[in-house]
Amino acid sequence: MINRATPQSAVTLHDIYLARARIAGQAVRTPLVKSVSLSERFEAEVYLKLETLQPSGAFKLRGALNAIAALDEATLERGVTTASTGNHGRAVAWAASRLGARAIICVSGLVPANKVAAIEALGAEVRTVGRSQDDAFVEARRLVAEEGMTLIEPFDDPLIVAGQGTIGLELMEDVPELDRVLIGLSGGGLLGGIGRAVRGINPRVRVTGVSMMYGAAMIESLANGHPVEVEEVETLADSLGGGIGLDNRCTWSLVREVMSDHHQVSERAIAAAMVHFLEVEKMLVEGAAVVGLAALEEHAIDIRGEKVALIVSGNGVDMATWQRARGMTDT
Template identity: 40%
Template sequence: MLSLSDVEDARERVETVARRTPLEYSHTYSDMTGADVHLKLENFQRTGSFKIRGAMNRITTLSDEEKDAGVVTASAGNHAQGVALAATRAGVDSKIVMPEHAPITKVKATERYGGDVILHGVDYDEAQTKAHEIERAENRTYVHAFDDEYVMAGQGTIGLEIAEDCPTLETVVVPIGGGGLISGISTAVKALHPDARVIGVQAEHASSVADSLNKGSIQELDEVDTIADGIAVRRMGDRTFDVIRERVDEVVTVSDEEIAVALTYLLERSKTLVEGAGAVALAALLFDKFDYDEGETIVPALCGGNIDMNTLTTVVMRGLVETGRYLKIRTELKDRPGSLENLIQIIAEKKANIYAVRHDRTSRKIALNATEVEVDLEMRGPEHVDELLAALRADGYEVAVLD
C-alpha cells in the first residue's frame, strides 16, 4: 500500500514544476464556525489545480520506451491539464480524452499546455473507455487520473505541505472524486500527525465512495450529476478504495446548493475563485456535515480553481438565492390600472431592489380579469426576505417563492 516514503520521493519530482501553495488562516470561516480554520489554497497551483502533482510524478517515472510511445488519459479537465503540461515538459506526446461537455476553459487550457484533445462521451467514465481504446491501439501508457500509486503519491505532497505548515493540525477536509487526492493526503497526514482526522467530501449525486464504504465493496453509480464536475466520477479506484478504507476517518456528502453557497462565500469574503470541486471541503464545514470541537484546527483543501465562466454565473446566482440575496416571487394581480403600482410600492417600502418584472395574462391558472406577475429582487439576506414576504401577505397577496 502507498507509504509516506512514496510521497516523500514524489516531492523531489513534483517540486520541479508544482508550486508550494499557501496555507492561510481565515478569520471569516473561523468566526462563522467557531473552529480554527486554515485554507489550503491549491487553486493557486500551476494549471489551476492539484492534478499537476500526480501527473508529473507519474510521467517522470516512465521508462524511455514508454516516453517514446506517448501517453493517453481521460479527464473532466484538471487531470487533462496536468498531464498535458507534465508530458510537454518531459518531451512526451500526450492524447487527452475529455467528455463532450467538458468546460471549454479546461479544453482550451489543455490544448495550450500541448495536449491533443479528443472529446468523447457524456462523462468521465465514457471518456475513459475511449482513452483505453487509444491505449491499446497505439501502445501508449495510460495515466490514470486517480487509481495509480505514482499519481496518488504526487497528490500526497499536498499532505506533506499541510503537515509542515500547520503543526497544530487536527482535521483535514478533502474533496473526493475517484479518491487519488485523499489517498495521498491521508497517507502523508496520518504518518506525520497520527491523531489528526481526515474527512472526505463528495457531491450528493456523485457519491460513489460514500456508497462503497457503506456497503463494504466498490459500487458504481449509473450516472453522476453535480456542478462539481471535477469530482463527478461513477466509480472509485481499486487502489484508492483500500487506502481510503484504512486511512480516512469519515466520508460525507454536500448538495449542489451547499457547494454554490461555499463558492459564493469564497468569492465575496475571501476574494478567492474556486470551482465546484474546490468548494466542497469548505461546504462540508460550513454546513456541519461532520462533528468538530470549538477551536479545533481544521484545514479544508481548496483543490482547484478552473471554473467555466458560464458555470460560474449560474453557480453564483444559485449561491445568492440560497443565502437570501436574490429572490424570485410570483403573485396574481387584478388586471387593472394601479395594481402593479401597489405591489411595487410595498417592495419599495421594504427597500428591496427590483431586478426584473414579467407579466403573463395567458396562464390558464388565473382568472380572465387577472394577470400573473413574477418579480426578481435583490435582497439583503434571509431576514430581509422574510420581512418582505410577510408585508406582501399581510396586504392580501398570495406569494409563491420560485426556485
Template identity: 45%
Template sequence: MPEKPVTLRDIWQARKRITSISEKTPLIYSPGLSEIAGTSVHLKLENLNVGGSFKIRGAANKILHLTEEERKCGVTTFSTGNFGMSVAYIARKLDIHATICISNRVPKAKVETLKRSGAHIEIYGDAQDDAEKRSYQLEQEKGLTVIHPFDDPDVIAGQGTIGLELLDELPEIDTVIGGLSGGGLHSGLGIALKSTDPEIQVIGLSTAKGAAMYESIKQGKPVSIQENNTLADSLLGGIGINNRYTFNMVQQYVDQIVLLTEEEFAQGIGFMLSKHRMVIEGAAASGIGAILNHQIPLGSHVVVIISGNSVDMPVILDVAERYTCNKGEGLL
C-alpha cells in the same frame, strides 16, 4: 490488496522529484470561516498550482517515473478536466505527445483550456468511465502509456506531498477536509498525515449527484453509478470496478464521507469570492460549503483543501449575483 503499497518514504521521494514542476502552495488563515466555525480554519490553496489544481503533483510524479521508451511512445489519460490539464502541461514541458480523453459532461471552460494545451483531445461518451475505456483502447491501438488519474501508486504519492507541506506549516493540524472523488488525494493525505498521527481526522466530501466512492464504500466493493450534472463536476467519475489501490486506502484512512447539495457548493464558491477574492470550482468549495452549513465535526486546527480553480464564467457570475455581502446573505 495493492501490489505496490504507497509508503511515507514514497511521498518524501515524490516531494523531491516534483519540485522542478510543482511548487509549494500557500496555506492561509481564513478569519471569516474561522469565526463561523468557532475554530481555527486554514485554506490550502492548491488552486494556485501550475495547471490550476492539486493534480499537477500526482501527474508530475507519475510522468517523471516513465522510461525514455514510454515517453517516446506518448501518454494518454482520462479526466473530468483537471488531471487532463496537468498531464497536458507536463507532457508539453517534457516534449511528450499526450492524448486526453474526456466525456461530453466536462464543462466548456475545461474543454477550452484543454484545447489550448497542445495535447490531442478526444471527447468520448457521457461519463468518465467512457473516457477511461477510450484511453485503454489507445493503449492497445497506439502503444500509449495510460496515466491513471488516481488509482496509481505514483499519483497517490504525488498527491500525498500536500500532507507533508501541511505538517511543515501547521504541525498542530487535527482535521483536513477536501472533495473526494476517485480517492487519490485522500489516499495520499491519509498516508502522510496518519503516519505522523493516526488521530488526525481526514474527511471527504462528495456530490450527491454521483458519489461513486461513497456508494462503493457503502456496498463494500467498487460499483458504477450514474453521473448527473453538478457544480462539483471534478467530483464525478467512477472509481473503476477493478480498483486496485484507492478503494482500500479510502476505507483505511478516511474517517467520514459527507454528501453535499448544489446549494452548499454554490455557497462555498460565493464565500471564497466574497471573502478571499478568489475564483474556485465547485469541488474546491466543498469544504467551505460544509463548514458554512455545519455538516462536519471540526477539531481545533482545521485545513480545507482548495483543490482547483477551473470553472465556467457563467457559474461565477451566477454565484456572484446570488451570494454577495451586500445582499444580506447570512452565511456570507
C-alpha cells in the same frame, strides 16, 4: 520506485517523500493561508491550502508529474494518454509538455468547455467521447492497446496517490498541530494520498471526506463493500464526477483505511461556498474546491478550538457554472 501492480499498502510515507523529490522544481509548494473570516465564524483556526496556485490550476499536477517523470525515454516517446473530468487532463498536458511527451486527453461531453480549452492551450489533443468518464476511458485504453501510449491514471495508481500525498507533507510541516483536514472525495487519489501522509505523521488527525449529494461513486462503493458504477449527474462540483473503476486496485481500500468520516453536500451548499470564496476570500474557484466549507456549513460540524485545513483543490470554473451558482444563492 512504487510497483504499480502492488496493493495500496505499498504507498508508504516514504514513497510520498520520494514523490516530493521527483516533482521538486516543477510542482509548486502551495501556500497555506489562514482565513480570518472562517476562523472567526467557526471559532477555530481555519487554513486554506491553495492548490489553485499550481501552474496547471489544480492539485492534479503533483500526481501527473510524479507518474510521467517515472517513465523511461522510450516510453515517453510513444506518448501518454488519460481520461479526465478536466483538471487531471490539464495536469497531464502540462507535465507532458514539460517532459517532452505527446499527450492525448480523452474527456466526456460533461466536461466544461473552459477545461477543454485549457487542455488544448497546453498543446495536448483532446478527444470528446460519450457522456461519462467511463466512456472516455474506453478511448484512452484503445490508444494504449493500439498505439502503444501509456495511460496516466487519474487516481488509481500508487504513483498518482504518492504525488497527491505531498500536499499532506506540506500541511504537517506548516501546521504541525493540525487537528483535521477536509478534502473533496472523488476517485480517492487526493484524499488517499493526503490521508496516508498526515496520518502517517500523526494518526490523530481527522481526515474528513466530502462529496456531492448525487453521483458520488466512492461513497456508494464503500457502502456496498466493493466498487460499483453510478450514474454521473451534472453538478457544480464537476471535478468530483466519474466512477472509481470496477477493477479499482488502489484507492478504494486506501480511502476506507485513512478516512475518518464523510459528508455529502447539496448543490445549494456548494453554491453558497463558491460565493463566499469570491466575495470574502477574493478567490474565484470551482465547486469541488469549496466542498469542505460547504460541509462545515451544511452539517454544522463542530470544529471549535481546532486547527483545520480546507483543500482548495482547483480554479477551473467557467462563467456559466459560476452564474448558475450565484443564481442558487439569490433565490
